[in-house]
Amino acid sequence: MELTRKQKNQINKFGFYGFFKNLRFFDPVLLIYLSSYGLTTFHIGVLYAIREIIIWIFEVPSGVIADQYGKKTELMVCFLFYIASFLVFALGGSFIWFILAMVLFGLGEAFRSGTHKSIIMAYLDQEDMSDQKSKTYGKTRSFSMYGSMFSSLFTIVLVIFLPDLKFLFFLAVIPYVIDLLLIASYPNSLNGKKATTFNLKSFYQEGRNTIGYAFKDSKMRSILISSSSYQAAFKILKDFVQLILLSIPITILLFPQISAADHVEIYSAMMYAFIFFLSALTSRFSYLLLKFSNHERLTKLMWLTSGLASLLIGFFISNIFIVFLGFILLYVFLNLRKPLMVEIIGDHADKERRASILSIDSQLTSIFIIVFAPLLGYLTDQTSLAVTFITIGFMMISIYILTLIFNNKKGNEQ
Secondary structure: OOOOHHHHHHHHHHHHHHHHHOOOOOHHHHHHHHHOOOOOHHHHHHHHHHHHHHHHHHHHHHHHHHHHHOHHHHHHHHHHHHHHHHHHHHHOOOHHHHHHHHHHHHHHHHHHOOHHHHHHHHHHHHOOOHHHHHHHHHHHHHHHHHHHHHHHHHHHHHHHHOOOOOHHHHHHHHHHHHHHHHHHOOOHHHOOOOOOOOOHHHHHHHHHHHHHHHHHOHHHHHHHHHHHHHHHHHHHHHOHHHHHHHHOOOOOOOOOOOOHHHHHHHHHHHHHHHHHHHHHHHHHOHHHHHHOOOHHHHHHHHHHHHHHHHHHHHHOOOOHHHHHHHHHHHHHHHHHHHHHHHHHHHHHOOHHHHHHHHHHHHHHHHHHHHHHHHHHHHHHHHOOHHHHHHHHHHHHHHHHHHHHHHHHHHHHHO
């Protein structure tokens, strides 16, 4: 169907939201920044686990708040948590301060995750465009990836000219203020506010009903576990490229006046920029894969392909070019898979509970990260990054094989 100018403008607003949200100039060097304060891989894993614990605690309540008291309102609150987190990261300089920063960041993630997706879905329903979920979400996600690419490229410039990495956190506040204003400009009809006053009993009951709805439905339960476990594996792996760069001697210096240590940060930003560029393209056109297969087969296949990419990194971890290729593949597979999973969840979930269901998806992701991030951090400290990637690679391939066996068994029983 041909979109009106108004519809195109609103979808572009959704896209620019993601663009500004991903202008986190510190992302390509976050682990390098934390390591500069003497934190080990285990400490970093603990910080990630703390962040996910906060997300786990507040994820479902935040989804219920969004569905009951307004999605726009909640989304604006989450950006205040993010901004506070960035400031603490910049001003703090110890493990304790970083814990506080991660707590605030986790609150931002909990109040954001699922909410904006549900706003997009609500808009598509209002405009009778619900058959374009994958295409629309893929397009808006591509804006996010372009934002990440721009952020990484700009980080290169910032690393060269800024005296300290902490200033990257200060600069990240600016696009988040812009996003606050952008969200405020969304149509009020997308707020979806059901209640005018807060009622603890009804709030608790709604949360309980949503969890019961998600896990009593075997199909919904299976979808959520598949989505969250895959995202958890990716979230744990994605930043380890920074630690790999720290472990590889840098011999090629693009800027002779800058030290090899600073080049680690520059190469990390360059790698992320290229990865995000390809991710934007794959996310934008992921819906085209549906011409060759269905949602379920494609999302299951990503377990196998991602596992092979992780093994590639693990076995050739001293070769920066192969590591680069492996991370490209991981990001490409994630950005092919995620729009398809969002459509699967959106199609199967009750329209009135989409924000809550997507919040449960994020909450399950947090549980997996809480358990495995410290364990994999400890494994890395005791062995090596190579062993960590090989271990996760075999786990992903095993999940794919077990899924095939389970589906074949289920098919034979029917």
